Amino acid sequence: MAELLASGGSMEMVRAAFDNGADAVYVGATGWSRRRAEFEMDDAAIVEAHRYARSAGKILRVAFNTLPASSEVPLFLARTDALYAAGVRDFILTDPGLMMALKNRHPDTIIHASVGCTIINIQDALFYKEAGASQVVAECRMGKTTMRRIKAEAGVGLEVLVHATTCYTLLGRCTMSSYTKHGHKVDASGKDHFPGSPNRGGLCYRICLTEWDQVGAAGEIEASGVELPNRAYFLADDIPYLIDHGVDTIKIQGREYSVPLVGRMVRFYRELIDACVRDRAGFRMDPWRERMARIVADRDAERREKTAGLIGESLGR
Amino acid sequence: MCLGSPYCRRVAGNYAEALDLLPGVVSRLHAAGKRAYVATPAAPREADLPHVGRLVDAAAAAGADALEIHNMGVLRIVREKGGPVPAHMGAYANVYTHLAAAVMRDAGAVRVRPNAEVSLGEMAILAREAGVEVEVLVHGKIPLGVTDRCFLLTEPEESDPKCPSACREVHWLTSRQWVLKTVGKGVLSGRDMCLLEHLPRLVADGFRVFRVEGLYETAAYRSEIGAVYREALTRAFAGGAYALEDRWADAARRHAPRGLCNGYCFGTAGRTYVGTVLQDANSGV
Numbered sequence: 001m002a003e004l005l006a007s008g009g010s011m012e013m014v015r016a017a018f019d020n021g022a023d024a025v026y027v028g029a030t031g032w033s034r035r036r037a038e039f040e041m042d043d044a045a046i047v048e049a050h051r052y053a054r055s056a057g058k059i060l061r062v063a064f065n066t067l068p069a070s071s072e073v074p075l076f077l078a079r080t081d082a083l084y085a086a087g088v089r090d091f092i093l094t095d096p097g098l099m100m101a102l103k104n105r106h107p108d109t110i111i112h113a114s115v116g117c118t119i120i121n122i123q124d125a126l127f128y129k130e131a132g133a134s135q136v137v138a139e140c141r142m143g144k145t146t147m148r149r150i151k152a153e154a155g156v157g158l159e160v161l162v163h164a165t166t167c168y169t170l171l172g173r174c175t176m177s178s179y180t181k182h183g184h185k186v187d188a189s190g191k192d193h194f195p196g197s198p199n200r201g202g203l204c205y206r207i208c209l210t211e212w213d214q215v216g217a218a219g220e221i222e223a224s225g226v227e228l229p230n231r232a233y234f235l236a237d238d239i240p241y242l243i244d245h246g247v248d249t250i251k252i253q254g255r256e257y258s259v260p261l262v263g264r265m266v267r268f269y270r271e272l273i274d275a276c277v278r279d280r281a282g283f284r285m286d287p288w289r290e291r292m293a294r295i296v297a298d299r300d301a302e303r304r305e306k307t308a309g310l311i312g313e314s315l316g317r
Numbered sequence: 318m319c320l321g322s323p324y325c326r327r328v329a330g331n332y333a334e335a336l337d338l339l340p341g342v343v344s345r346l347h348a349a350g351k352r353a354y355v356a357t358p359a360a361p362r363e364a365d366l367p368h369v370g371r372l373v374d375a376a377a378a379a380g381a382d383a384l385e386i387h388n389m390g391v392l393r394i395v396r397e398k399g400g401p402v403p404a405h406m407g408a409y410a411n412v413y414t415h416l417a418a419a420v421m422r423d424a425g426a427v428r429v430r431p432n433a434e435v436s437l438g439e440m441a442i443l444a445r446e447a448g449v450e451v452e453v454l455v456h457g458k459i460p461l462g463v464t465d466r467c468f469l470l471t472e473p474e475e476s477d478p479k480c481p482s483a484c485r486e487v488h489w490l491t492s493r494q495w496v497l498k499t500v501g502k503g504v505l506s507g508r509d510m511c512l513l514e515h516l517p518r519l520v521a522d523g524f525r526v527f528r529v530e531g532l533y534e535t536a537a538y539r540s541e542i543g544a545v546y547r548e549a550l551t552r553a554f555a556g557g558a559y560a561l562e563d564r565w566a567d568a569a570r571r572h573a574p575r576g577l578c579n580g581y582c583f584g585t586a587g588r589t590y591v592g593t594v595l596q597d598a599n600s601g602v
Contacts, residue, residue: 067413067432070442096389097416118411120465121363123390130393131420141465146363169462169504170360173409175433176461179506179587180495182434182580196586197434199411210492214499217487226490228468315493 001277002243002250005061005159006266009039009255014049014060016263021270024059025049026092028202028255029079031191033063033092034116036203039255043079047086054087063092065114067199068191075191077101084109094172094199096131103132110134112159116172116199121146125154135159135248140166140233148245157248162235163265163299164253168208168228174198177205181314196314205314206230209307232303234296237285239269240276257302264295318346321356322532323387323407324463324503326365327474329481333357336375343379352382355402359387359409359463360502369394377401383428386410387463392424400425405452408433408460415446422449428526433459437582441522450526453519455512456542456569457530458498458505459578459587467501484533489575495588496575500533506587508578511569513545514561514594515579516553538572545569561594570598 006017008025017025027033027049028040041049046062053060062083064076076098080091084106091109093099094116102109112135113119113128120139128136135157138147142160150158167174175197182196194201208228216222242250250273252265268291276283320342321333332342333355346353355376361369369391376384377398384402386392387409395404404421406429412418418429428450431440437453444451467474469483484501491497496507510530512519519527529546531539545565553559569577576599580589590596 067411067417069413069435069439070415070446071439073414073416094411095414095417096420097414097418100420101416117389118360120388121361121366121390123366123393124388125390127389127393127424143363149363168468169464172411173360174462174504175459175587176497176504178434178581179459179461179497182586184584194434199432200413200434207492207495212490212492212497215489215491222488228490 002247002273003059004266004269004273005249005251007253007255007257007262008041008049008060009035009257009262010259011041011045011049013255013259013262014052016259017266018053018056018058020263020266022058022252022266024061024090024249025053026061026063028063028065029083031187031189031193031201032066032068032076032079034065034114034198034202035255036195036201037187037193040202043082043086046083046088050086050088059090060088061090061092061112062088063114064098065092065094065116066194066201067095067116068098072191073098073101075189077105079189081105093133096128099128099132112157113137114172115139115161115164118170118172120170122149122154125150125156129154129156137161137251140164140171144241144245147247151246159249159251160242160247161251161253162239162242162269163233164251165230165232168230172199176207177203177314180207181205181316204310206307206310207314210311232299234292234299236272236288236292239272240280240283243273243276244280254299256306257299261295261298261302265299268292268295318351319354319356319385320381321385323356323359323385323409324500324532325467325481325484326358326368327481329485333372336371339375339379339381343381347380353380354383354385354405355381356385356407357387357391359407360465361388361391362465366390366394370398373398373402386426392421392426396424403427406430408454409463412443413439415443418443418447418449422447428452430454430528433461433587434581436584437519437522438584440524444523451524452526452528453512453524454510454530455516455519455527456546457510457528457534458532459510459581460503461497461506461587462504464502468499469501498533498575505533506578507575508588508590508599509569509573509576510579511573511577511590511595511598512579512582513549513565513569514592515582516549517559520550520553534572541568542572566595569595573598
């Protein structure tokens with residue numbers, strides 16, 4: 001049965017996700033994941049979360065899915081060595097070089113290729129498999145034909161994000177945020193958090209979500225208040241399909257949301273998946289829609305507030 | 318010269334789509350003493366992969382000197398075919414570390430263009446540790462994002478009458494103090510990257526491959542900016558005193574209506590200009 005993977009932006013969120021039915025939770029190592037430090041964890045917290053997961057017979061995955069500087073590779077190796085020594089075996093990575101280095105150093109680690117790898121076709125999946133990944137995250141707009149092909153032919157696990165955003169550009173291939181504002185914040189370990197770069201340090205200012213004017217060559221306004229589409233989605237109708245086609249992991253993104261909201265999302269998907277598996281033939285989506293709409297409305301309210309803050313931050317306000 | 322476009326297969330004049338024209342244009346470039354590279358799609362979906370296979374074969378048959386590759390799946394396809402053409406990793410290949418560059422080298426890459434966010438200092442480490450050529454963007458729009466849905470169309474691309482002409486026109490996106498350029502399936506910087514005044518440093522740091530990006534620019538842009546850099550690089554490699562000629566600076570300003578930048582190279586935001594000669598290009602834009 002598909003694993004339900006949820007976000008862990010804090011120890012409190014890790015507990016809430018597991019307690020509400022997640023089979024696995026991912027957390028970000030401070031400075032090394034696609035979120036800012038306040039939604040990441042230091043090593044002591046990661047080890048505590050790992051123990052909590054183990055005590056419940058569940059899995060904690062640790063994301064090191066930024067694209068660091070070459071000079072930071074020794075920091076990566078030292079930090080993953082320490083977590084490995086503490087029993088952590090599950091990692092989420094983006095850089096294929098780091099994947100190979102970690103796999104060569106600790107062959108029994110389990111590496112998942114992050115959404116930041118932008119895996120959009122079966123050849124991508126095979127490339128990351130050869131780099132050491134045993135599971136790949138499908139790019140958010142991946143079609144069902146490609147999913148089926150990866151499942152049937154690639155020999156890697158497939159992870160699908162059911163709660164995430166479809167960025168204006170392909171996630172993992174965008175530097176619009178750091179083009180407008182980009183800084184350096186080096187922590188005590190020597191890791192640069194590259195504020196402003198989602199690829200390098202996790203903080204994206206979401207400038208695509210501000211209002212844009214489209215202007216022609218001579219300065220004429222072609223369209224005002226243009227939206228660069230970046231939509232948060234909450235997939236539920238596709239859950240039966242994902243289960244039927246053997247998708248290995250159903251993932252709920254959202255470390256930056258509130259703990260109660262993440263708990264409600266996890267509970268919703270847990271019950272939905274269980275109901276679908278229990279009675280596949282008789283399963284209907286309709287009874288779930290009202291509850292889903294309430295969660296989506298609360299999610300959107302939190303997202304709007306966060307986005308306004310990020311855009312303001314990018315403007316120095 | 319790099320032929321084709323990584324952004325869109327439907328873009329007008331895309332040699333990477335007109336496979337029967339490739340041998341002729343590659344021959345003409347070779348006869349002129351130039352090298353011919355062929356761009357591959359940056360975001361090929363499953364349905365595009367058969368075309369990618371044909372493109373690799375056609376580029377090899379035409380005698381192209383390299384393929385520009387942005388997608389790891391495309392790199393794998395080239396490797397599976399036995400590497401009939403050397404691979405140059407493009408800006409969207411997300412090369413940030415020497416370890417990633419080494420993985421790509423082992424898969425057939427002989428040259429990498431690090432992601433736009435990688436600074437000159439990081440590029441030097443990458444070149445030294447990975448043992449691959451590093452290509453530096455010295456002038457032109459910085460690639461900031463790629464997608465497979467055209468922003469300039471309202472209907473599916475097969476039926477929208479604006480395709481493929483919409484991306485031949487200039488379209489800026491402006492908001493507050495920011496300016497970007499949209500080319501439909503790509504987002505580029507509004508300002509033009511310019512390292513003209515920093516060429517001696519690049520030469521001293523050991524870089525030997527420099528790119529002037531001419532995608533979605535006019536022929537005048539390509540020829541005038543290209544000529545400026547040919548002359549400036551010749552002078553930088555000669556050593557000795559190096560100062561910008563007024564006509565070089567004039568050309569850079571004239572072709573950059575939204576200003577100049579070079580920020581990522583020095584570790585700052587991409588839209589900033591670090592330097593002492595051309596910073597005035599951003600006043601009033």
